[in-house]
Amino acid sequence: MKQYLLAVHYVEGAPAMSDEETQHMFRETERINQEMVKTGTWVFGGGLLPPESSTVVRTGQGGTTMTDGPFAETREHLAGFWVIRCADLDEALAWAEQCSRACGPIEVRPFDELSQG
Amino acid sequence: MDLAEIYRAEYGRCVATLARFLGDINLAEEAVQDAFATAVQKWQAPPPNPGAWIVTTARNRAIDRLRRESTREARHAEALLLHHQDEPEEVGPVRDDQLRLIFTCCHPALAPDARTALTLRLLGGLETPEIARAYLIPEATVAQRIVRAKKKIRDAGIPYRVPAAHELPDRLPPVLTVLYLMFNEGYAATAGPLIRTDLCAEAIRLARELAALMPDEPEVLGLLALLLLTEARRPARLGPDGEPVLLAAQDRTRWNRALIAEGHDLVRRCLRRNRPGPYQIQAAINAVHTDGDATDWPQVLALYDQLYALTPTPIVALNRAVAVAEVHGPAVALAVLEDVDLPGYHRLPAARAELLARLGRNAEAAEAYDQAIALATNETERAYLRGRRAQT
Secondary structure, three states: OEEEEEEEEEEOOOOOOOHHHHHHHHHHHHHHHHHHHHOOOEEEEEEOOOHHHOEEEEEEOOEEEEEEOOOOOOOEEEEEEEEEEEOOHHHHHHHHHHHHHHHOOEEEEEOOHHHOO | OOHHHHHHHHHHHHHHHHHHHHOOHHHHHHHHHHHHHHHHHHOOOOOOOHHHHHHHHHHHHHHHHHHHOOOHHHHHHHHHHHHHHOOOOOOOOOHHHHHHHHHHHOOOOOOHHHHHHHHHHHOOOOOHHHHHHHHOOOHHHHHHHHHHHHHHHHHHOOOOOOOOHHHHHHHHHHHHHHHHHHHHHHHOOOOOOOOOHHHHHHHHHHHHHHHHHOOOOHHHHHHHHHHHHHHHOHHHHEOOOOOEOOHHHOOHHHOOHHHHHHHHHHHHHHHHHOOOOHHHHHHHHHHHHOOOOOOOHHHHHHHHHHHHHHOOOHHHHHHHHHHHHHHHOHHHHHHHHHOOOOOOOOHHHHHHHHHHHHOOOHHHHHHHHHHHHHHOOOHHHHHHHHHHHHHO
16 A cells, blocks of 8 residues: 545635635535545545744754745645555545545645655 | 567567566566567577567566565565466466556656657667657657656556556547557657658557457547558658658559558448547548548548537647638638637648638738748758748
8 A cells, every 4th residue: 555645735816715615625525534534545634724824943053943934935835635545546546536626736646665654 | 570570569568467577667677678688699580479488588587686686675576476476377478468558658647758758668669769769859858758757657656457447538548649649750750851650650550459459449449540541641641852742642552552441441340339539530531531532522521520529629620621621612711710729830821821822812822831831840841831832
């Protein structure tokens, strides 16, 4: 079995979702979560608060510094993710297809060999 | 058959079978190359079943190699190998393995350029420099594409299996696209000599294998028919100076009758199945072109209408306009082209130029030819367009 990250994205400045869309997203996400748990696919997952709530911690010779805001200097930020366990990429892609219908584009990324639980 | 022919015919099949044994494409390639190197030394004449000989030798070589090496991965692979040895002895390359490898090489998670390079490398047995020459791109670029694709197959866990029936609608089109583009690159080269035979031959060889492996998929048969019927006209397609000859002006006696018969037979098989798709319709169009003494244009137009309904792309609209011109005249076709948008593609202004010239609108035709000449990347085609411009 391999582990994959299914990453959901948030694009700064993208039009806000309607209430109906938001409800659909939550409903679908909940359904997918339950199915993942039922099939033994689920490892972990959740939604994240906006990047404004982030803090970056850096350690160096001068000591530790903390800066307000996200690390990546882009308009696209991680908005949430699943970590799943499945047999191969095709299975992960099939899950991602379901997740994408709920949460928009999904990036599927394999964990390295050391992390394959 | 000499060794080079056997290599071409058997390389991909053997790699496919070894990849299943070893669970690793790189190890499979090494083992098959080792086995062919042994064949060069040992064969006085090729054995009756060269593929089986290569598979057995490659497998034994791989086991030897894995026993010498002691990495965790190697031990893991050896365990797999020993597991497979419990199964009934294979007598040579296994057909399903080839299908597995085709679907792995053409997996939608790989970059499109990488799919073609990997297919030519693993299934066609072409070396990196050969692929680079065929595509007129630097060897380093090809090598990098192949290395990256193999790494992604391993790291991302792209499976080595034939997709289930319900997955085929998503998974078969990329495979057909790879073979179609491979043929096209050879036939309508983007640069260099106008026809590069090796790519065409390899695309047809792989399409034949795919048709043998998936005889119930009408689009696979359709693709093979399309390639054969296009290939059949190759001998008449270029004039003595390498200039393209239009269909109507081609010497039909130079067409390859055997390929046409085979292509027509495949088109009839598709028609009987009555599950039309884009490749089957394009094959049917080419069947009409190669039937009798002259093209039945109303039938071609009817097929283009059907194709456009299925795949309403600007390229199909452009090709359909050529049929419209033959049936309804150049003025109607010109109006059809008004709505076609294909930025940067020389064939659109070239088609407009032809139609304008036929309408006697010579100044506009010359202008359109100039646009086409500026956009064309192939020197032979540019020379042809300059010649047409001079005649208007």
